[in-house]
Amino acid sequence: MHEQDLKCSYCQEIFKTLPTTLSPCGWVICSHHINFAEIFCPICPDNHIVLRKNCLTTKNIEIKYLKYNVKDSLEKLDVKLEDMNQIKKDPEHYVNEFFGELINKIDIQRERVKLLVDNHFDEILKKAKASQSECQNRVKSNKNFNDFEYKEFKKKVETFQKTISENQISIESLTNFKNCQADIEKCFSYINELKDSLTDSKIFNITPIKYPIDNDDLFGKLLVSDKKIAENTSQDNFINEGLKPTYSHQIFPIKINQRKVIKAKRHPTTH
Numbered sequence: 001m002h003e004q005d006l007k008c009s010y011c012q013e014i015f016k017t018l019p020t021t022l023s024p025c026g027w028v029i030c031s032h033h034i035n036f037a038e039i040f041c042p043i044c045p046d047n048h049i050v051l052r053k054n055c056l057t058t059k060n061i062e063i064k065y066l067k068y069n070v071k072d073s074l075e076k077l078d079v080k081l082e083d084m085n086q087i088k089k090d091p092e093h094y095v096n097e098f099f100g101e102l103i104n105k106i107d108i109q110r111e112r113v114k115l116l117v118d119n120h121f122d123e124i125l126k127k128a129k130a131s132q133s134e135c136q137n138r139v140k141s142n143k144n145f146n147d148f149e150y151k152e153f154k155k156k157v158e159t160f161q162k163t164i165s166e167n168q169i170s171i172e173s174l175t176n177f178k179n180c181q182a183d184i185e186k187c188f189s190y191i192n193e194l195k196d197s198l199t200d201s202k203i204f205n206i207t208p209i210k211y212p213i214d215n216d217d218l219f220g221k222l223l224v225s226d227k228k229i230a231e232n233t234s235q236d237n238f239i240n241e242g243l244k245p246t247y248s249h250q251i252f253p254i255k256i257n258q259r260k261v262i263k264a265k266r267h268p269t270t271h
């Protein structure tokens, strides 16, 4: 049996579904490519119409196809049996391998998350430290700061103190106190600005952690689902996929909605 006889003229692969002969041009293709009652011929350049009801199954090709399938399945079964034979000898090893792989994946994910967290904070720290050195470098050229004289301000304070030490209450003292208060405010502002100028007059802050944190979404979660249900559900997704077959890339993702809740077994109560 030549494999060439079993190749679909459209997808150029071994037939994945029953071979069908297109009418009237006679190309033999997998039947799943004809997914509507009427299609444009996928091979002939003149784009003629092919009606599904006019397509034929050629016995000769069908037999070859079925025989090939049986042979292929037998080979696969042989491999499966050998696999099971090995498992039978050491089931503990199989179970350990199975979960070993999962545990490995979990560990890798943990390392990835740690890396992400480290990278995140490394970046933030880098920015903070860069600002720190920029500010350090600017101290020398900060004229106002370098010109600041403690004694000069101390003298001002003494004059303010003098103003309030006067016991006499008069019209002037009203203006004096007002002026004095205003001058003190100016001193406050000046000193604050001077101090702020050392750190670029900017507020630096790290935003707090926002709770609740969705750990599942952030770090990934462990899903446990019934394999049979997961396979059946994903099979449905491949119906009506269009002309291009996706059968060779079938995957069976674990379904979120099939999540099994593991509950502790309750012990029967004795009366």
Ligand SMILES: [Zn+2]
Residues within 6 Å of the ligand: 008, 009, 010, 011, 012, 013, 015, 016, 029, 030, 033
């Ligand atoms: Zn095909």
Ligand SMILES: [Zn+2]
Residues within 6 Å of the ligand: 022, 025, 026, 027, 041, 042, 043, 044, 048
């Ligand atoms: Zn054709």
